[in-house]
Amino acid sequence: EPxxxxxxxxxxTQMGQEVILRCVPISNHLYFYWYRQILGQKVEFLxxxxxxxxxxxxxxxxxxxSVERPDGSNFTLKIRSTKLEDSAMYFCATTSGTVTGELFxxxxxxxxxx
Amino acid sequence: xxxxxxxxxxSVREGDSSVxxxxxxxxxxxxxxxxxxxxxxxxxxxxxxxxxxDMKQDQRLTVLLNKKDKHLSLRIADTQTxxxxxxxxxxxxxxxxxxxxxxxxxxxxxx
Numbered sequence: 332e333p334x335x336x337x338x339x340x341x342x343x344t345q346m347g348q349e350v351i352l353r354c355v356p357i358s359n360h361l362y363f364y365w366y367r368q369i370l371g372q373k374v375e376f377l378x379x380x381x382x383x384x385x386x387x388x389x390x391x392x393x394x395x396x397s398v399e400r401p402d403g404s405n406f407t408l409k410i411r412s413t414k415l416e417d418s419a420m421y422f423c424a425t426t427s428g429t430v431t432g433e434l435f436x437x438x439x440x441x442x443x444x445x
Numbered sequence: 446x447x448x449x450x451x452x453x454x455x456s457v458r459e460g461d462s463s464v465x466x467x468x469x470x471x472x473x474x475x476x477x478x479x480x481x482x483x484x485x486x487x488x489x490x491x492x493x494x495x496x497x498x499d500m501k502q503d504q505r506l507t508v509l510l511n512k513k514d515k516h517l518s519l520r521i522a523d524t525q526t527x528x529x530x531x532x533x534x535x536x537x538x539x540x541x542x543x544x545x546x547x548x549x550x551x552x553x554x555x556x
Contacts, residue, residue, distance in 0.1 A: 373548040436480075437487055
């Protein structure tokens with residue numbers, strides 16, 4: 332069964348460092364997303380990406396965040412200068428854009444900022 | 446408001462039915478979803494319902510939708526210990542499949 336894969340599964344970084352989280356979407360999917368879940372809290376939308384550009388972003392997705400799909404395969408989330416409050420589980424999700432629009436999630440990348 | 450609301454905890458005995466409730470916000474939401482999250486894992490799609498349906502059954506899962514009250518529920522029949530997890534409801538809004546999630550209901554199944 333096709334799946335969304337994310338790397339790394341866990342990253343520990345120092346405050347102020349840059350972090351890149353990677354996602355390989357399901358191959359025929361057209362819409363890509365990053366969601367974030369701070370420990371014990373709800374899953375929050377960060378950004379959606381379609382046709383090689385951001386289609387929508389939340390207030391959380393400030394100038395420290397960026398996304399790209401540089402090689403047509405990996406979909407990346409970059410955090411330029413991490414803060415303690417960026418510690419969370421980051422989920423990549425993709426959908427084919429069909430009418431039912433099921434969103435398929437990766438296993439998540441746990442980011443710990445010290 | 447924009448919040449999808451769920452109760453935080455539910456505890457049931459193995460073999461009983463579980464009912465997890467959710468209140469969503471946008472009456473124009475076309476699809477509503479239930480996801481399951483096991484400890485340390487990602488979100489697994491369980492089922493979804495189209496907004497013009499009242500009920501959908503899928504094996505042990507029954508989804509009920511009350512559009513008038515914007516209330517969604519997930520019933521798990523014959524609940525097993527393996528069903529212990531956090532269950533999220535989500536509504537899809539907007540042109541780009543933006544999903545809004547509830548805070549999740551932690552289901553604890555006691556043997």
